[in-house]
Amino acid sequence: MAMSNVGIPCRQLYIDGEWREPVKKNRIPIINPSTEEIIGDIPAATSEDVDIAVEAARKALARDDWGSTTGAQRAKYLRAIAAKVLERKSELATLESLDSGKTSFESAADMDDVAACFEYYADLAEALDSKRKTPVNLHLDSFKTYVLREPLGVVGLITPWNYPLLMATWKVAPALAAGCAAILKPSELASITCLELGEICREVGLPPGALNILTGWGPVAAAPLSSHPHVDKISFTGSVPTGTKIMTAAAQLVKPVTLELGGKSPIVVFDDIDNLDIAVEWALFGCFSNAGQVCSATSRLIIQESIASEFLDRLLLWTKNIKISDPLEEDCKLGPIVSSGQYEKVLKFISNAKNEGATILYGGERPEHLKKGYYVQPTIITDVNTSMEIWKEEVFGPVLCVKTFKTEEEAIELANDTKYGLASAIMSKDVERCERFTKAFHSGIIWINCSQPTFHQLPWGGKKRSGFGRDLGEWGLEKYLNIKQVTEYTSADAWAFYKSPSN
Numbered sequence: 001m002a003m004s005n006v007g008i009p010c011r012q013l014y015i016d017g018e019w020r021e022p023v024k025k026n027r028i029p030i031i032n033p034s035t036e037e038i039i040g041d042i043p044a045a046t047s048e049d050v051d052i053a054v055e056a057a058r059k060a061l062a063r064d065d066w067g068s069t070t071g072a073q074r075a076k077y078l079r080a081i082a083a084k085v086l087e088r089k090s091e092l093a094t095l096e097s098l099d100s101g102k103t104s105f106e107s108a109a110d111m112d113d114v115a116a117c118f119e120y121y122a123d124l125a126e127a128l129d130s131k132r133k134t135p136v137n138l139h140l141d142s143f144k145t146y147v148l149r150e151p152l153g154v155v156g157l158i159t160p161w162n163y164p165l166l167m168a169t170w171k172v173a174p175a176l177a178a179g180c181a182a183i184l185k186p187s188e189l190a191s192i193t194c195l196e197l198g199e200i201c202r203e204v205g206l207p208p209g210a211l212n213i214l215t216g217w218g219p220v221a222a223a224p225l226s227s228h229p230h231v232d233k234i235s236f237t238g239s240v241p242t243g244t245k246i247m248t249a250a251a252q253l254v255k256p257v258t259l260e261l262g263g264k265s266p267i268v269v270f271d272d273i274d275n276l277d278i279a280v281e282w283a284l285f286g287c288f289s290n291a292g293q294v295c296s297a298t299s300r301l302i303i304q305e306s307i308a309s310e311f312l313d314r315l316l317l318w319t320k321n322i323k324i325s326d327p328l329e330e331d332c333k334l335g336p337i338v339s340s341g342q343y344e345k346v347l348k349f350i351s352n353a354k355n356e357g358a359t360i361l362y363g364g365e366r367p368e369h370l371k372k373g374y375y376v377q378p379t380i381i382t383d384v385n386t387s388m389e390i391w392k393e394e395v396f397g398p399v400l401c402v403k404t405f406k407t408e409e410e411a412i413e414l415a416n417d418t419k420y421g422l423a424s425a426i427m428s429k430d431v432e433r434c435e436r437f438t439k440a441f442h443s444g445i446i447w448i449n450c451s452q453p454t455f456h457q458l459p460w461g462g463k464k465r466s467g468f469g470r471d472l473g474e475w476g477l478e479k480y481l482n483i484k485q486v487t488e489y490t491s492a493d494a495w496a497f498y499k500s501p502s503n
């Protein structure tokens with residue numbers, strides 16, 4: 001096993017710029033998924049702590065040191081956070097791997113992305129100053145009008161465990177750039193690095209209450225945010241059932257929500273590809289990176305019949321070559337699943353597929369050389385039909401299911417045969433065909449001749465049951481702004497709608 005000499009910090013809740021013990025004093029153990037050992041614990045917030053954090057956030061908005069900042073001032077905080085993340089990159093990456101099972105390479109890449117995302121929204125915060133007030137010319141002498149873009153208020157950010165600090169950053173950075181006050185509730189399965197973000201905010205002197213971080217169980221620590229009358233918006237990434245609960249609670253208060261939910265994304269491979277191995281590697285990366293725990297994982301391979309056999313042969317060779325180990329070991333390419341619950345869920349999907357008549361072409365079990373930890377072999381499933389669970393449901397593990405097609409029409413029908421609509425990928429050298437698929441795919445993200453590369457300048461989100469609204473890019477900022485129109489009557493003349501009693 002790879003050794004780490006990084007200690008797990010013992011933190012409290014981060015509220016109003018300081019560490020606070022939860023009112024009920026409860027804690028949740030942190031489990032390292034590669035050893036199944038308890039390595040520390042995190043505070044467990046309850047609705048009492050949520051109330052305190054919401055009050056701190058409201059006060060921050062009312063105070064000049066946060067509520068009256070310009071975008072340029074907020075950008076300074078965001079850049080300072082980015083710099084601290086880079087300064088602590090190696091430690092944060094190790095903590096992320098110990099907590100979530102991510103390979104050290106992927107955790108380090110996440111930390112780079114976290115810093116770059118804070119930098120990006122610092123730029124957008126600065127740009128916001130010149131767009132804060134936009135005059136609108138009505139071509140009328142008697143009215144002067146303009147539009148203000150203001151922070152929306154107190155926002156609740158509820159995030160998952162698959163990219164713990166990165167998913168938090170996709171929401172925290174734009175919310176702070178917009179000037180909102182935020183309450184972040186990371187996943188109870190992986191919260192360590194999000195709590196360290198609290199320490200970073202304290203060190204850079206982010207005004208108290210601008211960002212509060214509450215760890216804890218979802219129904220106890222996050223649900224009260226959805227139903228809180230003083231939380232103005234919820235931005236959520238996670239499962240469909242939880243997204244539905246959040247939307248239902250928020251609907252009672254007509255509270256806006258952004259939901260980034262699951263997926264069962266297709267990767268369609270045509271026989272005109274130039275290089276089989278290049279396409280095979282993208283198919284692999286699209287489903288097995290981050291151990292398949294990616295909302296946009298292209299977990300349905302739809303392959304043209306004419307090259308299916310050769311493609312699968314190559315896919316098998318590449319898959320067998322994947323190094324599965326403790327995520328901190330050098331060159332590890334597949335770590336464990338995040339928790340025992342998720343591990344059992346993935347294995348159940350595989351056994352259900354077998355019971356429904358599919359073939360486990362490769363994998364499907366714990367790797368023989370790893371006796372402890374929530375490890376699942378990269379798994380390839382063939383002889384799949386469209387009524388099977390494995391075709392329809394999100395596994396959130398390293399499990400690829402395969403179907404073949406003959407014609408383009410058949411391929412697009414299979415690709416769109418899902419209740420989800422997050423991402424879709426096509427591999428083909430025919431430019432016009434790629435354009436046809438770009439239009440025909442029912443999803444918010446399209447990858448052409450690749451799968452998964454993600455850039456913070458581009459909108460991220462889906463349609464159908466993958467949710468609505470967008471993280472990232474300028475769209476990721478807009479959702480934290482209130483658009484306020486101001487109409488001023490500038491004429492000295494009376495309005496003269498009613499008859500004046502004086503004449």
Ligand SMILES: NC(=O)C1=CN([C@@H]2O[C@H](COP(=O)(O)OP(=O)(O)OC[C@H]3O[C@@H](n4cnc5c(N)ncnc54)[C@H](O)[C@@H]3O)[C@@H](O)[C@H]2O)C=CC1
Nearest residue numbers: 159160186187218219222223238239242260261262295396
């Ligand atoms: N779209 C995505 O990126 C993700 C999708 N998932 C999917 O969800 C499945 C289950 O994973 P979970 O960790 O159980 O996801 P989840 O959706 O329950 O958890 C995500 C976040 O929601 C919070 N939460 C839980 N119950 C809540 C409630 N009633 N109100 C408000 N917030 C609540 C959790 O504490 C966590 O912070 C996975 O197998 C996968 O299919 C999970 C994580 C990320």
Ligand SMILES: NCCCC(=O)O
Nearest residue numbers: 162293294295296454
């Ligand atoms: N590459 C980032 C994926 C984000 C997500 O799974 O939600």
Ligand code: NA
Nearest residue numbers: 031099189190
């Ligand atoms: Na953990």
